Amino acid sequence: MSNKTEKIKLLSKEYRNYTAENLSKLVKIKSLSCHEEEVQKEVVRQMTEAGFDEVSIDGLGNVIGRIGTGNKILAFDGHVDTVDTGNIANWEIEPFSGKIDKDFVYGRGSVDQEGGIAAFITAGRILKEINYDRDISLLFVSSVMEEDCDGLCWKYIIEEENIKPKLVISTEPTNLNIYRGHRGRMEMHVHFNGVSSHGSAPENGKNAIYMASKVCLEIEKLNKNLAVDDFLGKGSITISEIVSGSPSLCAVSDYARIHLDRRLTWGETKESAVNEIEKLISGLDASVEVLNYKETAYTGLEYGMEKYYPTWKLENNNKLVTQAVSIFKALFNKEPKVDKWTFSTNGVTINGIHKIPVIGFGPGNEVMAHSPNEKTPIEQLEKASAFYAMLAESVSL
Ligand SMILES: [Zn+2]
Numbered sequence: 001m002s003n004k005t006e007k008i009k010l011l012s013k014e015y016r017n018y019t020a021e022n023l024s025k026l027v028k029i030k031s032l033s034c035h036e037e038e039v040q041k042e043v044v045r046q047m048t049e050a051g052f053d054e055v056s057i058d059g060l061g062n063v064i065g066r067i068g069t070g071n072k073i074l075a076f077d078g079h080v081d082t083v084d085t086g087n088i089a090n091w092e093i094e095p096f097s098g099k100i101d102k103d104f105v106y107g108r109g110s111v112d113q114e115g116g117i118a119a120f121i122t123a124g125r126i127l128k129e130i131n132y133d134r135d136i137s138l139l140f141v142s143s144v145m146e147e148d149c150d151g152l153c154w155k156y157i158i159e160e161e162n163i164k165p166k167l168v169i170s171t172e173p174t175n176l177n178i179y180r181g182h183r184g185r186m187e188m189h190v191h192f193n194g195v196s197s198h199g200s201a202p203e204n205g206k207n208a209i210y211m212a213s214k215v216c217l218e219i220e221k222l223n224k225n226l227a228v229d230d231f232l233g234k235g236s237i238t239i240s241e242i243v244s245g246s247p248s249l250c251a252v253s254d255y256a257r258i259h260l261d262r263r264l265t266w267g268e269t270k271e272s273a274v275n276e277i278e279k280l281i282s283g284l285d286a287s288v289e290v291l292n293y294k295e296t297a298y299t300g301l302e303y304g305m306e307k308y309y310p311t312w313k314l315e316n317n318n319k320l321v322t323q324a325v326s327i328f329k330a331l332f333n334k335e336p337k338v339d340k341w342t343f344s345t346n347g348v349t350i351n352g353i354h355k356i357p358v359i360g361f362g363p364g365n366e367v368m369a370h371s372p373n374e375k376t377p378i379e380q381l382e383k384a385s386a387f388y389a390m391l392a393e394s395v396s397l
Pocket of ligand 1: 079112113146172369
């Protein structure tokens with residue numbers, strides 16, 4: 001093992017409590033999507049304290065800490081927003097206590113995914129201490145609004161800030177496995193237009209609910225026949241809502257709308273998914289709409305995108321994936337598991353739209369994401385900080 005590897009391992013161990021404390025401080029500040037201002041102030045404070053070369057906040061409210069001045073960019077991403085607590089009765093510990101014991105940091109956001117941010121801030125501190133001087137600029141991004149609209153923050157960073165990394169490490173929870181993709185998703189409405197008539201004479205109208213119902217049953221069948229990918233699994237579709245309208249409760253319904261949650265596997269795209277539905281409604285007075293997201297960030301900026309979150313994956317033999325595997329082995333003396341997320345991440349715009357390679361590596365178990373009693377092992381925070389520092393020191397882009 002090289003001197004540098006030893007030094008990084010030693011420092012990540014020495015800073016184990018520092019990392020846990022930093023995570024605890026982030027958990028204590030409630031940070032729902034579009035309300036991240038307070039927690040981002042704490043992230044700025046932590047990055048500054050860790051000795052980052054520059055810390056800035058962009059127009060959408062993402063905090064970007066920089067170390068190094070090289071032309072190529074390696075970025076680490078962690079979204080700082082969390083989902084709400086849900087039913088508080090299901091929590092055994094106070095969700096915003098940020099409680100720390102010998103083994104864990106507890107609370108909302110500890111797994112999904114402020115643990116990744118705490119770990120990469122420590123990695124930055126370690127890199128400054130070992131005099132990081134490679135020709136690669138390191139960007140550490142504490143991003144916003146992910147839980148509401150995955151990928152929106154990186155659409156802003158890439159398209160508005162013109163930042164184009166060679167590789168982005170997503171620090172979403174992977175239980176310290178190396179992840180290289182996930183299914184995409186999209187949200188659609190299907191609108192059905194009927195003709196109303198008096199409820200006493202339905203034969204004179206065209207019932208929009210009947211039109212929609214027949215299509216709903218076809219969608220159930222469609223779900224069974226969607227494509228399968230060996231790595232990412234099967235595409236899926238489900239109806240999450242049906243809404244209808246009528247001039248009166250004594251009239252034939254003249255409007256119906258269904259909301260579709262479509263999960264896209266490899267090879268399935270927005271076009272293919274819309275085409276499938278258009279086939280099912282052909283001949284009907286009906287239309288498909290891909291929905292849009294638009295919200296006001298905590299900075300006051302209104303920003304949005306289409307609710308199409310493309311599928312992405314890197315191949316197993318991708319050079320960046322094999323490098324990540326080697327770095328893992330050098331640090332931890334064992335073979336990592338290379339896998340995929342079940343949920344969706346900012347990778348949808350970074351890789352899915354902009355084709356910038358993304359690799360996932362983060363502390364915490366993804367099964368705890370959005371669940372009560374979230375907790376992250378401090379051991380994993382320590383190891384993640386070592387991995388990020390080692391990757392910055394040795395990856396070739
Ligand atoms: Zn997340």
